[in-house]
Amino acid sequence: MNLYVCIKQVPDTETKIKVNGDGSGIDAAGIKWIMSPYDEFAVEEALRVKEKNAGSTVTVITAGPDRTVEALRTALAMGADNAIHVELPETADSAFAAKALAGALKKEAKVDIVYFGKEAIDDGAAQVPQLVATYIGVPSVGTVVGIEYNGTTLKCKREIEGGAFEMVEVSQPVVVSGSKGLNEPRYATLPNIMKAKKKEVKKMSLADVGASPSDQKIKMKGLQLPPPKQAGKKIEGDAAAQAKALVTALHNEAKVI
Amino acid sequence: MAKVLVFVEQRDGKLKKASFELLGASAKAGNETHAVIIGDGVAGLANECASYGASKVHVAQDGALKNYTNEAYARALVAAIKTVSPEIVLASHTPMGRDLLPSVAAQVDGALATDCTSLAFSGASLTLKRPVYSGKAMADVEYMGSGIKMATVRPNSIGVPKPEAGKTADATNLTVDLGGLKTKILEVVKGNSARPDVTEAGVVVSGGRSLKSADNFKIIEELADTLGAAVGASRAAVDAGYRPHRDQVGQTGKVVSPSLYIACGISGAIQHLAGMRTSKCIVAINTDPQAPIFQVADYGVVGDLFQVVPALTAECKKLKE
Ligand SMILES: Cc1cc2nc3c(=O)[nH]c(=O)nc-3n(C[C@H](O)[C@H](O)[C@H](O)COP(=O)(O)OP(=O)(O)OC[C@H]3O[C@@H](n4cnc5c(N)ncnc54)[C@H](O)[C@@H]3O)c2cc1C
Numbered sequence: 001m002n003l004y005v006c007i008k009q010v011p012d013t014e015t016k017i018k019v020n021g022d023g024s025g026i027d028a029a030g031i032k033w034i035m036s037p038y039d040e041f042a043v044e045e046a047l048r049v050k051e052k053n054a055g056s057t058v059t060v061i062t063a064g065p066d067r068t069v070e071a072l073r074t075a076l077a078m079g080a081d082n083a084i085h086v087e088l089p090e091t092a093d094s095a096f097a098a099k100a101l102a103g104a105l106k107k108e109a110k111v112d113i114v115y116f117g118k119e120a121i122d123d124g125a126a127q128v129p130q131l132v133a134t135y136i137g138v139p140s141v142g143t144v145v146g147i148e149y150n151g152t153t154l155k156c157k158r159e160i161e162g163g164a165f166e167m168v169e170v171s172q173p174v175v176v177s178g179s180k181g182l183n184e185p186r187y188a189t190l191p192n193i194m195k196a197k198k199k200e201v202k203k204m205s206l207a208d209v210g211a212s213p214s215d216q217k218i219k220m221k222g223l224q225l226p227p228p229k230q231a232g233k234k235i236e237g238d239a240a241a242q243a244k245a246l247v248t249a250l251h252n253e254a255k256v257i
Numbered sequence: 258m259a260k261v262l263v264f265v266e267q268r269d270g271k272l273k274k275a276s277f278e279l280l281g282a283s284a285k286a287g288n289e290t291h292a293v294i295i296g297d298g299v300a301g302l303a304n305e306c307a308s309y310g311a312s313k314v315h316v317a318q319d320g321a322l323k324n325y326t327n328e329a330y331a332r333a334l335v336a337a338i339k340t341v342s343p344e345i346v347l348a349s350h351t352p353m354g355r356d357l358l359p360s361v362a363a364q365v366d367g368a369l370a371t372d373c374t375s376l377a378f379s380g381a382s383l384t385l386k387r388p389v390y391s392g393k394a395m396a397d398v399e400y401m402g403s404g405i406k407m408a409t410v411r412p413n414s415i416g417v418p419k420p421e422a423g424k425t426a427d428a429t430n431l432t433v434d435l436g437g438l439k440t441k442i443l444e445v446v447k448g449n450s451a452r453p454d455v456t457e458a459g460v461v462v463s464g465g466r467s468l469k470s471a472d473n474f475k476i477i478e479e480l481a482d483t484l485g486a487a488v489g490a491s492r493a494a495v496d497a498g499y500r501p502h503r504d505q506v507g508q509t510g511k512v513v514s515p516s517l518y519i520a521c522g523i524s525g526a527i528q529h530l531a532g533m534r535t536s537k538c539i540v541a542i543n544t545d546p547q548a549p550i551f552q553v554a555d556y557g558v559v560g561d562l563f564q565v566v567p568a569l570t571a572e573c574k575k576l577k578e
Contacts, residue, residue, distance in 0.1 A: 160352040
């Protein structure tokens with residue numbers, strides 16, 4: 001099977017965000033970059049399918065500035081076979097990124113399944129999987145926490161609200177975006193990390209994939225940190241007194257209960 | 258004034274409150290507000306849309322649309338857009354809305370901003386704010402190009418308007434080609450919880466690692482049920498198996514903005530704050546007066562949750578009487 005995983009590099013979740021000079025993005029100095037956590041489920045799923053289907057290959061693709069090659073190396077160290085880096089400006093939105101990824105996928109001879117994480121934890125847009133699916137003309141199933149594979153059909157367990165699930169049957173080729181619960185991602189071993197450093201990463205330009213800045217649909221500006229909160233009220237007393245005072249405050253003052 | 262199309266979401270013939278927020282906001286701004294409902298036998302829901310501000314209601318009804326699939330619903334919403342020719346298309350950032358809108362945006366070449374937490378209409382355009390870096394920062398959205406302006410809005414961001422009784426609207430049927438679909442719903446497995454979903458609830462009561470067991474979460478559930486609230490959890494509580502992942506609030510869980518968030522025995526790690534700091538009123542209950550959660554709390558209770566939470570439940574019950 002020809003398995004693809006699209007991943008994104010994002011700031012580590014511990015990162016304290018600092019806004020850059022013109023509010024168009026963040027100050028990248030000192031940021032530790034990681035593969036977006038949900039993408040790890042996508043890589044793991046592709047690797048497991050490959051391991052059960054002899055002759056399969058897993059290709060990871062990212063679109064982003066040069067630093068994002070590191071995320072590809074992480075996926076290679078986990079066990080991916082090939083890696084493609086599409087050079088995309090830092091400020092690209094979901095639509096531009098999706099055009100770039102779709103363009104790279106369209107150059108491939110045959111695509112069976114494309115895996116994504118359900119969203120990247122930087123812009124949290126949760127758009128790219130469905131956009132790519134539409135651009136390459138295949139169906140998509142999102143926020144998947146379990147997949148059963150039967151020949152060329154997939155039975156996906158899609159998480160929705162209230163603890164409910166949709167069981168969705170779909171045929172390949174297909175785009176699937178994964179969430180926590182899909183699997184337990186593996187850790188790369190040291191020898192594999194070393195080996196991954198030497199693997200080739202195929203570079204593609206925007207021209208190669210037929211994308212351009214005119215594909216961009218929205219822009220973020222005026223980034224601001226949330227206003228610092230005023231010191232809250234301390235509720236004193238023993239538990240019973242605290243409970244009484246709190247309920248009074250929530251009812252009469254905050255008017256939220 | 259703009260022509261606005263709102264995707265009004267239903268499951269099992271019940272409309273989502275979050276959709277009413279959008280209808281209300283659009284109507285209040287004086288827009289020509291169209292609603293589209295997709296499902297099977299949903300025309301009867303038209304009047305409810307009218308009471309929340311829709312001036313026209315369009316329905317796509319078919320057995321193949323009974324349950325949501327991205328593929329079929331995208332075709333229906335695209336058909337609605339072709340019929341209405343709106344300048345603006347809105348949906349809620351729910352499991353359905355957030356899955357659907359990108360597919361539709363790609364098909365109509367629209368410009369989509371997702372998970373917005375504030376929205377204002379300005380002529381034929383929108384002024385939007387959305388959290389980035391999981392709520393660690395806020396950004397303004399600028400639309401580029403001339404495509405339809407589309408947005409998904411986080412539930413509870415606007416507030417549900419008062420319905421206007423007696424308002425009615427005729428449902429106009431849309432024609433949707435549903436041939437050759439490649440996705441099929443086999444089954445919708447219902448959740449076993451009568452509680453509201455953590456992303457939709459007006460009140461969320463969350464517990465952390467300090468609850469020490471799944472069983473102890475009963476006291477959190479009792480408080481939640483007294484308040485009609487959802488139950489949330491920190492990742493530490495989820496990883497320990499006290500709660501399912503769907504309850505996790507934070508950067509790698511659900512992002513919530515209820516009117517009241519009660520954090521019980523949660524330290525307030527940066528990843529947790531990312532998921533709840535836009536809540537309108539935050540209460541923290543924690544034994545450690547230095548816990549970072551107090552920095553974002555509107556009301557801080559330094560105390561043992563095993564004593565404070567049951568006392569709180571009792572007080573809330575009194576209030577309800
Ligand atoms: C990649 C990554 C992603 C993450 N994503 C998330 C996420 O989405 N959501 C999330 O929540 N975390 C997330 N985390 C984890 C986060 O860093 C914290 O570890 C976690 O939030 C801590 O949970 P906690 O507050 O329940 O536990 P602790 O940090 O252990 O805090 C327990 C708190 O309970 C208090 N306490 C103890 N006993 C009592 C008592 N009897 N009464 C009252 N208070 C008491 C203590 O004073 C303490 O403040 C993530 C971490 C990483 C690395």
